[in-house]
Amino acid sequence: MSLRINETIPDLKVETDQGTFTLHEFVGDSWAILFSHPKDFTPVCTTEFGAVAQLAEEWEKRGTKVIGVSVDGVEDHKKWKGDIEAVAEAKAGFPIIADEDLELSKAFNMLPAEAYLPDGRTPADSATVRSVFIIGPDKQLKLSMTYPMTVGRNFAEVLRALDGLQTSTKQGVATPANWNVGDDVIIPTSVSDEDATAKFGEFKTVLPYLRTTKLPA
Known part of the structure; x- marks a missing residue:
């Protein structure tokens, strides 16, 4: 298995x-x-x-x-x-x-x-x-x-993936395609708009199920 x-x-x-x-x-x-x-x-x-x-x-x-x-x-x-x-x-x-x-x-x-x-x-x-x-x-x-x-193997991609995993684990977010440290992240659909505002401040609604925000430096 x-x-x-x-x-x-x-x-x-x-x-x-x-x-x-x-x-x-x-x-x-x-x-x-x-x-x-x-x-x-x-x-x-x-x-x-x-x-x-x-x-x-x-x-x-x-x-x-x-x-x-x-x-x-x-x-x-x-x-x-x-x-x-x-x-x-x-x-x-x-x-x-x-x-x-x-x-x-x-x-x-x-x-x-x-x-x-x-x-x-x-x-x-x-x-x-x-x-x-x-x-x-x-x-x-x-x-x-x-x-x-x-x-x-492209170890720059391994580093990028590691950064994404560590960021998503620590911040409770997801990362979009081609994401790199400093880029906008995705707010999970399980988080309401109200909770997203409280946690992240401003965010952008691209689609009803796709909201992005910038994490603090």
């Missing part, structure tokens, strides 16, 4: 290049992003890990932990980080889970229950382990997105 939005992530015990812990221990009281990869020492994934490393200050500003996943082992992860840091010119300070038994990949529905890693495997054997999961402090899945092996 797939892991759905607002369901609690499984509290798996994972081995990483930075030690062993459970996923719930890792998340703690923070937001967290788990991003998965089908194999170490692959070109697209190396650039993606590098992009995550370069954004270390942005994750910290948002109180967000990041953790990678690949179906290779810890020693490979440690060696691969040298390549990642050389490409990114930044330290890859986040842990990488060694999902050699595919437990996490299956629990997060990236691979079917019967999947296994054959001898002499290639990244194609675990091609669907290419997802981003944003997890809230409540340990619930808030967002997921999956990419093919040939398309590098």
